[in-house]
Amino acid sequence: DKGNYKHFMAKEIHEQPEVIGHTISRYIDLNDYSTVVPEASAIDFTKLDRLVITACGTAYYAGLVAKYWFEKYARLPVDIDIASEFRYREMPVKAGDLALFISQSGETADTLASLRYCKDKGMVIGSVVNVPESTIARESNVVFPTYAGPEIGVASTKAFTCQLTVLAALAVHAGRMRGTLSEAQAKGLVETLSELPSYTRQALALSDQIEEMAHWISQTNHALFLGRGTSFPMALEGALKLKEISYIHAEGYAAGELKHGPIALIDETMPVFVVAPHDSIYEKTVSNMQEVAARGGRIVLITNGKGAEAAGLEAHHIITVPDVPEIATPIVYALPLQLISYYTAVFMGTDVDQPRNLAKSVTVE
Numbered sequence: 001d002k003g004n005y006k007h008f009m010a011k012e013i014h015e016q017p018e019v020i021g022h023t024i025s026r027y028i029d030l031n032d033y034s035t036v037v038p039e040a041s042a043i044d045f046t047k048l049d050r051l052v053i054t055a056c057g058t059a060y061y062a063g064l065v066a067k068y069w070f071e072k073y074a075r076l077p078v079d080i081d082i083a084s085e086f087r088y089r090e091m092p093v094k095a096g097d098l099a100l101f102i103s104q105s106g107e108t109a110d111t112l113a114s115l116r117y118c119k120d121k122g123m124v125i126g127s128v129v130n131v132p133e134s135t136i137a138r139e140s141n142v143v144f145p146t147y148a149g150p151e152i153g154v155a156s157t158k159a160f161t162c163q164l165t166v167l168a169a170l171a172v173h174a175g176r177m178r179g180t181l182s183e184a185q186a187k188g189l190v191e192t193l194s195e196l197p198s199y200t201r202q203a204l205a206l207s208d209q210i211e212e213m214a215h216w217i218s219q220t221n222h223a224l225f226l227g228r229g230t231s232f233p234m235a236l237e238g239a240l241k242l243k244e245i246s247y248i249h250a251e252g253y254a255a256g257e258l259k260h261g262p263i264a265l266i267d268e269t270m271p272v273f274v275v276a277p278h279d280s281i282y283e284k285t286v287s288n289m290q291e292v293a294a295r296g297g298r299i300v301l302i303t304n305g306k307g308a309e310a311a312g313l314e315a316h317h318i319i320t321v322p323d324v325p326e327i328a329t330p331i332v333y334a335l336p337l338q339l340i341s342y343y344t345a346v347f348m349g350t351d352v353d354q355p356r357n358l359a360k361s362v363t364v365e
């Protein structure tokens with residue numbers, strides 16, 4: 001049932017404050033802002049040398065964001081790969097180390113094959129899944145559920161942000177267990193995570209502004225998305241979402257890679273979406289943005305209030321996202337990126353919930 005929405009995708013985008021709230025409440029204790037991960041009691045985080053993460057598509061991008069988090073907060077090195085590559089690579093892995101698989105459906109063939117490879121090698125198998133009775137969940141030693149509820153739209157939206165929510169809580173938990181975060185730091189991070197429902201609700205208020213941009217975006221055949229740090233995987237996700245439902249060719253790049261090739265594409269017709277919260281690397285991203293502007297590229301800057309102020313006149317459009325602490329940014333910035341692809345596709349009249357050639361659950365490789 002789509003309720004009052006035209007598409008499941010719109011409904012699912014708008015459900016995010018609520019389902020992220022359900023999800024985070026399972027992983028934190030609001031009384032003392034601690035992480036509560038009973039599932040993780042089987043895992044000795046202090047003994048881990050590294051974490052292996054494997055997934056496909058949007059779930060893989062959630063894993064890429066998590067790599068930044070686990071490395072920063074838990075000082076735990078992360079190896080992450082696309083499942084279709086991982087499964088045939090015969091990567092050397094250590095028995096007893098943790099392998100984490102991320103999947104909305106829990107049935108993705110390549111992800112499952114990668115899981116079985118790691119299990120065979122004696123790794124501890126953890127999964128972040130949205131369907132608790134799925135094959136990936138059943139074959140895992142430890143399941144970290146997302147509580148997104150059924151996701152009908154083929155393009156993943158609420159499942160993705162719930163995956164990020166679980167992974168953020170897990171990274172903070174691992175940091176506590178490994179002593180790489182002080183209790184005070186961990187509490188601060190948990191407090192931020194507890195605000196995610198409110199932050200994402202504020203981000204939904206960008207809908208009207210983004211809807212007004214859809215006509216302009218729909219006139220292009222190509223678009224670039226740029227970001228650094230955790231905004232790099234978010235740029236990849238923004239590009240994937242746009243191409244899969246509007247069929248506009250879009251590429252996501254680490255902003256620092258711009259001058260290693262893709263800058264050749266920039267001309268007056270090329271929209272460039274720059275994902276850049278005002279953080280420690282903001283200046284670097286802005287300097288990439290200036291390079292785009294100097295070549296006539298049409299910039300859409302997705303940033304917070306401070307970032308908007310500091311951006312100068314380079315950006316043609318500025319989408320000002322609520323000001324949130326760093327760990328919340330990927331989850332909050334996901335919403336404007338989803339809305340960009342949603343409204344563009346609606347404007348173009350494509351089949352938003354059932355894009356051509358795509359299936360919700362990819363059970364064949």
Ligand code: F6R
Nearest residue numbers: 057058059103104105108155156
């Ligand atoms: C993109 C999308 C896909 C899935 C991918 C993995 O919007 O939905 O890229 O993320 O097919 O699916 P799951 O998470 O079910 O393993």
